Amino acid sequence: MLREGRPTTPEAIANDAGGIETFSGNRGLRIHEPLIFENGSYNRTGVDMEDAGAFETSLGGMDREESDINLPGYSEPETMRHFTRLSRKNYAIDMGFYPLGSCTMKHNPRLNEKMARVPGLSDVHPLQPLSTVQGSLKVMDELSHWLKTLTGMPAVALSPKAGAHGELCGVMAIRAAHEAKGDPRKYILVPESAHGTNPATAALCGYKVKAIPANDEGRVDLEALKAELDETVAGIMLTNPNTCGLFERDIIEIAEAVHAIGAYFYCDGANFNAIVGRVRPGDLGIDCMHINLHKTFSTPHGGGGPGSGPVVFSDRLADYVPVPDLVMLDDNSLSLKEHVEDGDANFGRMTAFHGQMGMYLRALSYMMSHGSDGLRQVAEDAVLSANYLQASLEDVMTRAFDGPCMHECLFSDKFLKDTGVETLDFAKAMIDEGYHPMTMYFPLVVHGAMLIEPTETESKHELDNFINSMRGLASAAKAGELDRFKGAPYYAPLRRLDETAAARNPVLKWQAAEAAE
Amino acid sequence: MTKYTKDHEWIIVDGDVATVGITDFAQKSLGDVVFVELPENGASFSEGDDAAVVESVKAASEIYAPIDGEITAVNEDLEADPSLVNSDPMGSGWFFKMSIADAGQLDGLMDEAAYNDYLKDLD
Numbered sequence: 349m350l351r352e353g354r355p356t357t358p359e360a361i362a363n364d365a366g367g368i369e370t371f372s373g374n375r376g377l378r379i380h381e382p383l384i385f386e387n388g389s390y391n392r393t394g395v396d397m398e399d400a401g402a403f404e405t406s407l408g409g410m411d412r413e414e415s416d417i418n419l420p421g422y423s424e425p426e427t428m429r430h431f432t433r434l435s436r437k438n439y440a441i442d443m444g445f446y447p448l449g450s451c452t453m454k455h456n457p458r459l460n461e462k463m464a465r466v467p468g469l470s471d472v473h474p475l476q477p478l479s480t481v482q483g484s485l486k487v488m489d490e491l492s493h494w495l496k497t498l499t500g501m502p503a504v505a506l507s508p509k510a511g512a513h514g515e516l517c518g519v520m521a522i523r524a525a526h527e528a529k530g531d532p533r534k535y536i537l538v539p540e541s542a543h544g545t546n547p548a549t550a551a552l553c554g555y556k557v558k559a560i561p562a563n564d565e566g567r568v569d570l571e572a573l574k575a576e577l578d579e580t581v582a583g584i585m586l587t588n589p590n591t592c593g594l595f596e597r598d599i600i601e602i603a604e605a606v607h608a609i610g611a612y613f614y615c616d617g618a619n620f621n622a623i624v625g626r627v628r629p630g631d632l633g634i635d636c637m638h639i640n641l642h643k644t645f646s647t648p649h650g651g652g653g654p655g656s657g658p659v660v661f662s663d664r665l666a667d668y669v670p671v672p673d674l675v676m677l678d679d680n681s682l683s684l685k686e687h688v689e690d691g692d693a694n695f696g697r698m699t700a701f702h703g704q705m706g707m708y709l710r711a712l713s714y715m716m717s718h719g720s721d722g723l724r725q726v727a728e729d730a731v732l733s734a735n736y737l738q739a740s741l742e743d744v745m746t747r748a749f750d751g752p753c754m755h756e757c758l759f760s761d762k763f764l765k766d767t768g769v770e771t772l773d774f775a776k777a778m779i780d781e782g783y784h785p786m787t788m789y790f791p792l793v794v795h796g797a798m799l800i801e802p803t804e805t806e807s808k809h810e811l812d813n814f815i816n817s818m819r820g821l822a823s824a825a826k827a828g829e830l831d832r833f834k835g836a837p838y839y840a841p842l843r844r845l846d847e848t849a850a851a852r853n854p855v856l857k858w859q860a861a862e863a864a865e
Numbered sequence: 866m867t868k869y870t871k872d873h874e875w876i877i878v879d880g881d882v883a884t885v886g887i888t889d890f891a892q893k894s895l896g897d898v899v900f901v902e903l904p905e906n907g908a909s910f911s912e913g914d915d916a917a918v919v920e921s922v923k924a925a926s927e928i929y930a931p932i933d934g935e936i937t938a939v940n941e942d943l944e945a946d947p948s949l950v951n952s953d954p955m956g957s958g959w960f961f962k963m964s965i966a967d968a969g970q971l972d973g974l975m976d977e978a979a980y981n982d983y984l985k986d987l988d
Contacts, residue, residue: 544925772923789923795894847922851899852947 378841381433385418385858394423417858437841439784441650445806445814449756449787449799450543450591452621452643453650459717460646460710469709474701478683484705485682488674491658491712495639498723500630501660505669507703511618514638514657515549515585517698521636521661521668522583522612523553524695533582533611539568541592541791543616546585555582562793566592566749566758573602577609587616588632589623589754591791593734593799603633612636612665620644621803622731622755625724635662641704645711656707670698729804730755733811737802740815744822748794755803761796769825771796773833777824780832780839781817868971869980870931875955878971885931886959887919887950890984895921898950903939904961910934912970917960919950931974933966 373380391398396406405411412421422430439446446453464470472481492504508514519536526532536550539560547557558576563569567590584606588596596602606613615629615637621644623629629637641656642649649655661669671694673685688696718726731754738747738757746762761771775785775798787799802811824832837844866878873891877884892898900920910916910930917928939961943949950958965971975983 792924848897848899851922852897 379433381430381437383858384420384422384430386861387430388420390415390418390420392420392422394421394426418860441805444782444784445802445810446650446784447786447800447802447814448650448784449593449758449801450618450790451650451787452618452640452755452801452803453784454621454643454646454803455805456646456648456710457714457717460713463713464706464709466709470706472705479681482682485674485684487705487708487712488702489676489682491708491715492674494712494715495658495660498624498628498720499637499639499660500628501634501637501662502630503661503666503669504658505661505698506658506674506708507670507672507699507701508638508657508659509699509704510642510655511543511616511638511640511657512545512549513655513698514640514659515545515614515616516552517657517659517670518614518636518638518661519549519553519555519583519585520695521659521665521670522614523555524668524693525612525665526582528693529610534580535576536582537573537576537584539586539590541566541590541793542585542587543591543618546587546616550585560584562592565751566590566594566793567596568598568602570598570601574605577605577611579609581606581609581611583612583614583635585614585616587619588629589619589756591619591799592749592794593753593756593758593801594749594751595623595754599632607633618643619755622727624727625720626727629660630662635665636660641707641711646714647704647707647710654704654707656704656711658703667693668695670694670696672697672699672702726804727755730802733802733804733806734800736808736811737800737815740811741818741822744819745798748797756799756801758791758794759798759800760794761798763822764796764825767825767828768830769833771798773836774798774821774825776836776844777821777833778817779837781821783814783817866971867977868931868974869977869983870929870974871983872929874928874931876931876971876974878965881965882937882962883932883934883965883971884959884962885916885928887928887954888980889954892951892954892958895919895926895950896923897921898947901943901947901950901960903941903943904936906936906939908936910936910963919947919960928960930963932963932970934963935966936961936963938962 389398390412393405393407441453441455468483469487472484478485488506492506495504496502505517508517523532532554534556535558536555537558537560538546538550540562550557560573560576561569568586584602586596586599586602588599590596603613612635613633615634617629617637617639620639624644636659638657638659641647641658642653647653647656671685671688675683675685677683684702688694715723734753734755734757738753741759744763745759748758748760764770764774771788775788778785788797790797790799835844868876868878869888873888875886875888898919898921902918904910904916911933912930914930915927916930916936919926919928940959942957943960952958
């Protein structure tokens with residue numbers, strides 16, 4: 349870029365403004381956007397003058413009732429601009445690096461979007477006659493085939509709508525399998541480092557949760573686990589790689605011990621990205637596992653699209669796949685089993701319709717465009733990126749555990765000790781650096797945890813920029829630059845929000861400024 | 866008599882009633898407490914059972930029953946003002962009172978000196 353004669357970088361522009369305040373309150377392309385409730389009165393209609401006075405309005409008797417939320421009527425361009433301006437204040441994987449641990453915020457390839465918009469596949473209705481949607485059913489069948497092959501499992505339920513919904517599906521199947529034998533049992537074992545949804549799922553299914561401690565390596569304490577195993581235990585819910593970013597090396601021994609008492613092994617597949625194409629969970633002795641299509645298979649998430657959490661089942665649980673379920677008829681056409689029939693073992697209906705069709709298309713597009721070798725490289729590159737970050741930061745930050753990591757690296761806040769800077773402040777300063785913060789204060793087993801997951805998306809160039817920022821921040825914290833952290837973010841559309849007040853005294857409904865005071 | 870658990874709870878024993886709360890170290894680790902869920906009056910717990918929940922801006926944690934017994938009173942002030950846990954953890958930020966089913970269990974807990982040593986070891 350030609351830099352002569354005019355300032356172009358953000359710093360130069362900020363310094364060059366010379367304190368000039370604009371009349372609009374906008375800052376050039378950084379446009380101030382008011383809340384929709386505060387942008388004019390409810391009398392705005394978008395199609396007519398706000399107060400037509402003695403004249404009849406063009407609303408044809410559709411005048412709105414007065415309302416205390418003061419929602420103005422926007423015209424189409426005003427509506428477009430309102431939401432576009434808001435979206436520009438947001439952060440997204442399409443804007444920058446998004447290292448949110450355990451969330452696998454990877455690039456959403458545009459080929460997926462193209463496939464999801466193919467008219468014959470995008471314009472279907474869930475109540476259409478099945479003979480007219482054989483193509484869509486074929487997509488579901490093909491996706492099922494890939495999921496079963498990649499996991500080494502014989503059965504799949506596509507319908508669950510997200511990871512936690514998949515957990516619910518899996519544990520309901522476990523419960524149904526125990527009930528079929530006459531006793532649902534009492535406990536589900538969950539490691540301390542588990543995603544919070546795991547114990548929540550177990551509790552929702554009527555089980556009591558027993559927490560299994562981690563050992564010094566950040567993995568499940570095998571002896572503590574075995575000590576809890578008896579015939580009151582219905583199953584275990586384990587994440588592998590776990591939320592410390594480590595592979596559970598004892599997983600086969602865990603599976604054997606769980607099976608020996610007639611219990612089932614649920615695996616939280618949130619971190620499947622680290623092992624896809626390399627390890628088949630079925631070979632490890634896992635009985636059911638959800639797969640986040642919106643993580644491992646690149647469908648949009650984090651406000652960008654719905655989740656989708658298909659669940660794969662081993663032979664031991666294959667009879668418990670809920671409806672609706674995809675089936676092949678004798679004439680080789682595909683159909684949907686919609687209702688529970690006499691003699692079925694399954695626990696019933698999981699969803700009203702058939703799941704997130706748009707996400708199935710995107711995930712299948714991702715699988716087929718990568719191929720099995722490409723998916724294997726996805727896992728390899730994701731693990732390589734995380735280890736590169738870990739190795740590049742370990743001398744200035746404090747690693748939580750020794751040894752190589754899998755797809756995410758975990759640091760504790762020990763390097764911030766006595767600096768006055770806390771994990772939260774560090775995360776806010778990352779916003780000023782132009783990055784979405786990492787996952788913080790999770791997993792709970794590590795003090796002030798910072799969990800960084802780069803995914804395979806990022807180039808070495810991008811990782812190096814990030815490393816440079818993180819090293820800079822770590823040095824600044826140790827050098828006592830408290831203002832940089834305590835006041836952060838300085839460069840976000842809004843400064844730091846009062847999370848404590850928001851939680852202690854939530855105001856869930858918009859109030860006019862006078863009323864709020 | 867004040868006793869402490871490894872989970873950073875304190876118990877003040879007064880006759881046959883034990884008052885339970887969390888220590889200053891615990892409230893500092895949690896950060897600003899935003900919600901407290903208390904047990905039902907009359908509920909009975911065994912040592913180690915989940916008796917209450919404390920939620921901060923960082924995390925949600927269980928409060929365990931430090932001994933066997935029955936809940937005789939809960940601190941309803943915490944429901945309206947959970948910040949008492951931060952401002953006065955050893956006093957007005959108490960969680961619940963319970964009966965003492967087995968006084969012998971108290972012997973297994975730490976006194977103040979032992980708890981302070983325990984905190985030093987955590988560093």
